[in-house]
Amino acid sequence: MKMNQTWKRQDIDIRPGMRIKGKWHDKHYIVKRKLGEGAVGTVYLCESNGRPVALKISDQGASMTVEVNVLQSLKKVQGNLLGPSLLDVDDWVSASGAKYAFYVMEYLQGESITSFIKRHGDEWIGVLMLQLLDGLEQLHHSGWIFGDLKIDNLLVITNPPSIRWVDVGGTTRKGRAIKEYTEFYDRGYWGMGTRRAEPSYDLFSFVMVFLHVYYPRRFDKGTDPEKTLVQKINAVRVLTPYREPLKRAIRGKYQSSVEMKQDITDILRKQQRQIRTRTSRKAKKASHAPFLIESGGIVMMATLYYLFSLLL
């Protein structure tokens, strides 16, 4: 029996240029470069029939199978979920005879929320929130809770900008115990609830994602965790319009993502109306008009883009 899996993981000797050939399905993949590494396995960018794919490989067959099961049952769900689609599942026997399990998924090329916001501006926060809530709503509707929702597991792909998630290691059926989580994002750690998989669990992590964007070095619980969270929310200027829904989510007051999405949509609409009246009033005075029109324009574009994406 294998022990100490987490602290003595054996390194897999995989280098760029190598060919990984499946034992059962006979497909092969050329390794390009390493994309990242997690507790369970390592993800490589590979090429398959001239197409880029992401391949996750590990010596922990059981954990990999659990992830594959999630991806497979999400595949059956209608609608386009935010995760990468699953392309192949197989085993690989290395030259030295070691056995590994791997699965292949769609390669998502993108950047972290933090770097996206840095490059494109805080105006995008509201839109990203809505997109993520949309995705969560669909996921929850199909009976799953994301679980390990965090910045590392989210990517913003460009053209058009849209949020996607990777790593379903924590994705758990509703009503069960969350499989995998990260302390900073976990409401149990903050003393704000159980680790039962329910929509409000994801909505708590959702808030922590946006706090993490503005507190890159995270922060400690303090003696009164709830108070700490409220203070941290209040202290971020960009989050001012969203304070109330964020606090409600932290306290587990939303039963579903739909409710939270409604509140945030209302806020975005109100914001736009204000910008419009403000800009038209100010435009008459002709002072600072160009700047205001510009920043108002971006929010409007972002929101319009979002509303548009709903129609697609």
Place this chain on the structure above:
Amino acid sequence: MKGTLKQILLLTDGCSNKGENPAQTAELAYEQGITVNVIGILDDEHTEDAEGLQEVEDIARAGGGVSQLVYKQTLVQTVQTVTKQAMTQTLQGFVNKELQQILGEKQTLEDLDPEKRGEIMEVVEDMGETCDLEVLVLVDTSASMYDKLLTVKEALIDLSISLNSRIGRNRFCIFSFPGKRKDIDRVFDWSPKLDSVSTVFPKLSSGGITPTGPAIREAMYQFGKKSLLRSFRDEDESNVEETGY
């Protein structure tokens, strides 16, 4: 296997120095259907291959469980991962044995194609979610553990949050060793939750010796059927048959 998984979770920071060989005792426990998991807590100046901590791995291996060395800072998350990993490992072992009965010797999960493997892991996961679990926490309270007990307490409360989010039922109890007169002392009696441990932890005193082997042996006896049956009854009459006693 609608039944109860039994685990001993040993938290220690050093080597045993009194009584029988702890790995041998762990093996005995394993034969009785009790898995022994060990978490070795490192001091900041220790490295992961600190001498004396080899025992941690040996005990877990003999006890059919999982072991891990950690620094105090990551103890909280480790306690629950180790416990869950051990549950999966036990259930998987059980399933593998069943598989061999059906498919013949030397067939394990890995030899099946990915599709079948998926179906079987689904079953393992179901069992892990719904089975009942008994965890006896065995805390080393020898002198060097003194500054770690607060974190141990936090980790145990956290463990109870994790496990009580499952569908299956849980019971926990805590013993410390060395005991005042005996090898181990009961700190906290079998109970479904650990949130009330705050009151017992400040009372733990620290001694000089580390009788790990005798402590595991004593711990083993705490899973005695009679007392368990009684405590299940106290809680919920109707559940007694279901647990298989």
